[in-house]
Amino acid sequence: MSLPGPIDPPARLLMGPGPITAHPRVLQAMSAQLVGQYDPFMTHAMGEVQELYRGVFETANAQTLLIDSTARGAIEAALVSLLEPGDRVLVPVMGRFGHLLVEIAGRCGAEVHTVEAPWGEVVPLEAIAAAMETARPKVLAMVHGDTSTTMRQPFDGLRELCDRFDCLLYADVTATLGGNPFPTDAWGVDAATAGLQKCLGGPSGSAPATFSPRAVEVIESRRSIEAGIREAGDPTAAHPIRSNYFDLAMIFDYWSPRRLNHHTEATTMLYGARECARVILEEGLGSYQERHARHGAAMAAGLAGLGLARYGDQEHRMANVVAVEIPEGVDGEAVRRQLLADFGIEIGTSFGPLAGRVWRVGIMGWNARTDAVLATLAALEAVLRRHGVRVPPGGGVDAAYAAYAADGTTA
């Protein structure tokens, strides 16, 4: 085999549902040199990361930290650490990622109950309440924004419901954190996990997460410190958390002043996660979210201006991803391929029943920008025309300009 050259990716504008083009500042931070995992610089940086993500999650939770994995790993860490085999969990399902929570909770040995809404809708609070009555769960596990359908589940009333049933509230905020309001403490969420590769504007591979004192109590009651690092007086549980890598009690110890060794910290990812949060908080969380809403609205208007029908309940659309139906007779994958080949722009399709039926266009992180929105719409118009779609000339870009003008911003 001849030696491959140095990595040299083509220029791309990632306008799909994630991953998105990383913020240049994040990439720059990730090129900083490594230090040892217990170097005072590193432990200080870990403390900074905790404080920064308290800002992003809008929480006072002491246990706010990074899980070294993609977002799916953090879901697994939360559920395997909260749920013992036989515990009941209720999962409202409105798309692929609700199914993922069901899958993961099932593998934790939990008794999984579901309440489903058709894809493209959200689950009504009354339906969740009725299911809680039957399931009496220990955990209500909910996806905030299900990227597969682009629907954003309202959290109004969920804390009251959980209090009524003495239940923990877990949220997968992978697709929404940063770009949509998610005030963890104000909404009474006990555990929330994310990923960097969407609104947070970084690459996948680090998962910010936060846990309320109530969740921490449940997790710590299961603490079992592994042999080899265990000291006299350290607990060993009768029913330890079923995963070693995702054992949150041990991960908490690692992030605590005791710095009990668990895994080797993914230092470069931590640098990246730190910069993502710095970018957000420097702009201001409110302004960052507002930017996602504004460019998301312009993209939604522009796609409609191209004559594409928006998919799903628009009242509950996530700010940062827009799904549109692929016109009858058009090969959606061929359009995506040409958009990538000719313009270097990536958009997504979806999963399961929506594979090949919708395109999903993301407006996230660094890409929540006017030029990214307008370039995507102009390119899509050109490609659609080449695929025989009768597109109103300039319809996408003009509609986006009109949306910007309507909200008082000039494009």
Ligand SMILES: Cc1ncc(COP(=O)(O)O)c(C=O)c1O
């Ligand atoms: C809502 C949601 N949850 C979980 C995941 C899984 O994330 P990851 O691929 O980083 O493991 C995704 C990925 O797209 C997602 O959109």
